[in-house]
Amino acid sequence: MSVVRKLAKQTAIYGVPNILSRTLNFLLTYVHVGVFMPDSYGVITELYAYVAFILVVLLYGMETAYFRFVQENDQKKVFHTLQSGLYASTSLFLILVFAFQSSISSGIGYAGNPEFIGWIALIIAFDVLSAIPLVKLRHKEKPLVFVAINTVGILTNIGLNLFFFLYWFPEYQNGNSDMFLGEWFNPGIGVGYVFIANILSSGIKWLLLSLRGLPNPLDWDKNLWINAFKYSWPLVIAGFAGLINEVADRAMLKSILAPQIGMKAALYQLGIYGACYKLSLLINICVQAFRYAAEPLFFKQIKDRSDDSMVKILNYLVGFVLLVFIVVSIYIDYFKWFIRTEEYWAGLHIVPILLLANCFLALHIQISMWYKLSDKTKLGAGIALVAAVITLLGNIALVPIFGYLGAAITTLIVYAFLPIASFTISKKHYFVPYQIKKIGVNFTLAIIIVLIGHYILPDLHFALKGLLLLVFIAVFCFQEKLIFRHGNKRN
Secondary structure (H helix, E strand, O other): OOHHHHHHHHHHHHHHHHHHHHHHHHHHHHHHHHHOOHHHHHHHHHHHHHHHHHHHHHHOOHHHHHHHHOOOOOHHHHHHHHHHHHHHHHHHHHHHHHHOHHHHHHHOOOOOOOHHHHHHHHHHHHHHHHHHHHHHHHHOOOHHHHHHHHHHHHHHHHHHHHHHHHHHHHHHHOOOOOHHHHHHOOHHHOOHHHHHHHHHHHHHHHHHHHOOOOOOHHHOOHHHHHHHHHHHHHHHHHHHHHHHHHHHHHHHHHHHHHHHHOHHHHHHHHHHHHHHHHHHOHHHHHHHHHHHHHHHHHHHOHHHOOHHHHHHHHHHHHHHHHHHHHHHHHOHHHHHHHOOOHHHHHHHHHHHHHHHHHHHHHHHHHHOHHHHHOOOHHHHHHHHHHHHHHHHHHHHHHHHHHOHHHHHHHHHHHHHHHHHHHHHHHOOOOOOOOOHHHHHHHHHHHHHHHHHHHHHOOOOOHHHHHHHHHHHHHHHHHHHHHHHHHOOOOO
16 A cells, blocks of 8 residues: 555544544534623633643653654553653652642632632643644554544533533523532633543543553663653743744733733633634644644654655645635635624634645644654754744734734744745755645645635625635646656655
């Protein structure tokens, strides 16, 4: 089976829980925005931004380190060493959070809900402790088990959210009560029920993974752990800097805008931005599924890399994400119903900007594989740090002027910078002759179509917008046929 076909097959399989999760999360957005106004939804947006940052620090690159060191070490030894280290550091994290829970909640503006901080910490802990077992399943190429366990967690989370927000909240608001509702429901918790559902679903996923094997601290290998940490610490910097690029806008919006317009208004804008941002994450569905399948596959073929395969894979990835960019952007009047409450629709104009940004991020996901495959993780960290500085400065400069539009523009600038910088530096270390001109043509054509179908002629008939979409598909297919016809010809 060719590398491209194998990757496509495993991406499809790994994509099942990811697509399910993202799709159902859209439905949850539909549920949440129907219950909470933007200022309340802003709380969810902000706290989950913090979750993303802390996860990177607590995992300290051990997912990628597992793939790297399992190639030349006993698999059980690698698992027990890395997982035992994560158990120790995560336990310390939980002790510190619960010891200073009140101080932390006051410091970030949630003094009235210190329990939120403890709940968020538990979500993080379960996710960290599930990471290496999931990576182990990916390495052993057991996608069906991977899918099954993730799907159980996803469905648990969805089911609890539907129960809380489609049964408990409406029943309470309608003045109805029963013994179960009266005993357990606390309306003061509000958005906290989102976190409770997540704790239970993440806990169940961790439990299912733990049934397949717990780490043995007696099997911890000091030298292996030190070597893994030396390899992975630059990935922590790269990951943390990458998250600054990904979620700093949501973490910073409230603090930047609150002095100008007040806390409630700032949370209101953050809620609108967070809900509209969810639409751009449609791109991430395919990107995340692709990453799950591509990373172990590329590491296994590190000694026998195929430039032609990597070139084709990137071409297809770009074509697919740009197709999603076009469809969502020009048919935004249909996709906006995922966020049904009209107060949120004020932010729909930023959705194409964020979608395009995530297309560049997809480009970066593959191009940046070079520094992991060549053990040049410090260079990857450097690229991410520069991007992080641009993110921080861009948000500080643009958000006070343009509000959440400034955050969206900054995201686009940073995500465009990442693949350009990564490809430029890779030429000296692990060059793959990607077809940059062809990729540029596809991006340019997609942007022109979106400018016409979303901004210039937003009321264009459904069928005419479909013709614009077909133009892109035709051009893309024509280009790929040229590859097949002329073999290894590159632009």
